[in-house]
Amino acid sequence: MTELFTERGRELVERMAALGPAIAERSHRYDREATFPFENFDDFRDAGFLGLCIPEEHGGLGADFATYALVSEELGRHCGSTALTFNMHTATMLLTSQIADDLEMSDHDRAVHATRRAEMYRGVVEDGHIHAQPFSEGHLPGATAGVSTRAVQVDGGFRVTGRKIFASLAGAADRHNVTCMVEGEDQIRFLGVPADADGITIEGDWDPVGMRGTVSRNLLFDDVFVPAEHEYLPPGCFDQAAERWPYFFMTLSFSFLGIQRAVLDFTSTYLRGDNGPSERRDNHQKQHGWGEMRLTHERSQALTYRVLAEAGVDPAPEQVQRAWAAVVTAMEAAPDMASTAVRICGGRSLLRPQVLERLYRDARCGATMLPWSVEVCLERLGRADLFDDADLPA
Ligand SMILES: Cc1cc2nc3c(=O)[nH]c(=O)nc-3n(C[C@H](O)[C@H](O)[C@H](O)COP(=O)(O)OP(=O)(O)OC[C@H]3O[C@@H](n4cnc5c(N)ncnc54)[C@H](O)[C@@H]3O)c2cc1C
Numbered sequence: 001m002t003e004l005f006t007e008r009g010r011e012l013v014e015r016m017a018a019l020g021p022a023i024a025e026r027s028h029r030y031d032r033e034a035t036f037p038f039e040n041f042d043d044f045r046d047a048g049f050l051g052l053c054i055p056e057e058h059g060g061l062g063a064d065f066a067t068y069a070l071v072s073e074e075l076g077r078h079c080g081s082t083a084l085t086f087n088m089h090t091a092t093m094l095l096t097s098q099i100a101d102d103l104e105m106s107d108h109d110r111a112v113h114a115t116r117r118a119e120m121y122r123g124v125v126e127d128g129h130i131h132a133q134p135f136s137e138g139h140l141p142g143a144t145a146g147v148s149t150r151a152v153q154v155d156g157g158f159r160v161t162g163r164k165i166f167a168s169l170a171g172a173a174d175r176h177n178v179t180c181m182v183e184g185e186d187q188i189r190f191l192g193v194p195a196d197a198d199g200i201t202i203e204g205d206w207d208p209v210g211m212r213g214t215v216s217r218n219l220l221f222d223d224v225f226v227p228a229e230h231e232y233l234p235p236g237c238f239d240q241a242a243e244r245w246p247y248f249f250m251t252l253s254f255s256f257l258g259i260q261r262a263v264l265d266f267t268s269t270y271l272r273g274d275n276g277p278s279e280r281r282d283n284h285q286k287q288h289g290w291g292e293m294r295l296t297h298e299r300s301q302a303l304t305y306r307v308l309a310e311a312g313v314d315p316a317p318e319q320v321q322r323a324w325a326a327v328v329t330a331m332e333a334a335p336d337m338a339s340t341a342v343r344i345c346g347g348r349s350l351l352r353p354q355v356l357e358r359l360y361r362d363a364r365c366g367a368t369m370l371p372w373s374v375e376v377c378l379e380r381l382g383r384a385d386l387f388d389d390a391d392l393p394a
Helices: 007-033 038-047 065-076 080-101 107-127 237-244 246-250 253-271 284-310 317-345 356-368 374-383
Strands: 150-154 157-167 175-182 188-194 200-203 217-227
Touching: 007 038, 007 065, 007 080, 007 356, 038 080, 065 080, 065 253, 065 284, 080 107, 080 237, 080 246, 080 253, 080 356, 157 175, 157 188, 188 217, 188 237, 237 246, 246 317, 253 284, 253 317, 253 356, 284 317, 317 356, 317 374, 356 374
Parallel strands: 150 175
Antiparallel strands: 150 157, 157 217, 175 188, 200 217
16 A cells, blocks of 8 residues: 655645646636646646656656646646646656556566656656647547557658547647557557657647637647657557556546535635625535535545555456546546535526636536546446456457
């Protein structure tokens, strides 16, 4: 079991909390305009947060998976879109550091990986690079069920062709870290496509109901050259990570724990009369609704924290099931709480620039996040322990 609240972890959460008011202030504009939170990422760059999960020996802040979760939760409290996009960036840092360190690799692959990630980290820490993770293609739902994006090996690297949907940070990232396959292989390659390479098109409108600041448009790759040094995991390691470090797929849920917290923040202030028409806290119905919201949040946070304390390589099946349960709970608790808050706060709480209506919309997006969407997790939970592994469909 990992100790969840280390002194260092608390300090990093406090540092993120200090950035919170400025982030919250801007969140309304990003939401209205559906634009990327560049100023927030500038703040992260200045505060060293782009390197949150980069090891200290490479100039990062050295946060591990659990500490990342706590920092992400705090960020989600101030702006869901920023938390979600920050997750895409930071997930690559975790994948190439703590997670990669736990995977089996040959000595040669380990040495190559060490060189490549050092250069990638240098780009983030010194040049302020932002990384994205466009994995979704809209064809196959599973984490490693196969991808259609193709990489052809050429002199000095790869040529990548394919299409990714919902590519958060599409016009903002310096690297699009894609999953792709080489013809004839049965393993996923993890390649960092330089955003300024020839053959990349960002297409489609972006006018969604929530998480509007993520600007998750479609990305088209047409024979795009990717240098060999941008293979950020040795071949086979992405599949190994999905199998042996599945907690990687729950990182998005921490943003939604933060949104739950934001709903609580809003509701308590509103019922006390500080940001609403007048005090409402004497009404028993309101107190009951408020109590329900607290319970929902406490359950969700407690379950996530339990999972965080045991997160690591090669979890037991029961632990993976608990992780699915934590994701479903976080992703469903956030919209439930926002919905209850609307009920008990009333119509005027929905008027902009009150944040509740945005929280309500952002919260609803959580369930859709593949590969561990709520439906996928529920389906897996529904089958677990009812069948032997051999009887389970893939
Ligand atoms: C704001 C936002 C930002 C995003 N950012 C990114 C990003 O940066 N990178 C990225 O890779 N993706 C991103 N996504 C995409 C996301 O992870 C999903 O891929 C996307 O929401 C899938 O939409 P779809 O209509 O293709 O769903 P479909 O795949 O058509 O699924 C439809 C429904 O069926 C469920 N479902 C699908 N497969 C199964 C299954 N096997 N078992 C049970 N239920 C299933 C789904 O959960 C969903 O409810 C983002 C999505 C949103 C909304």
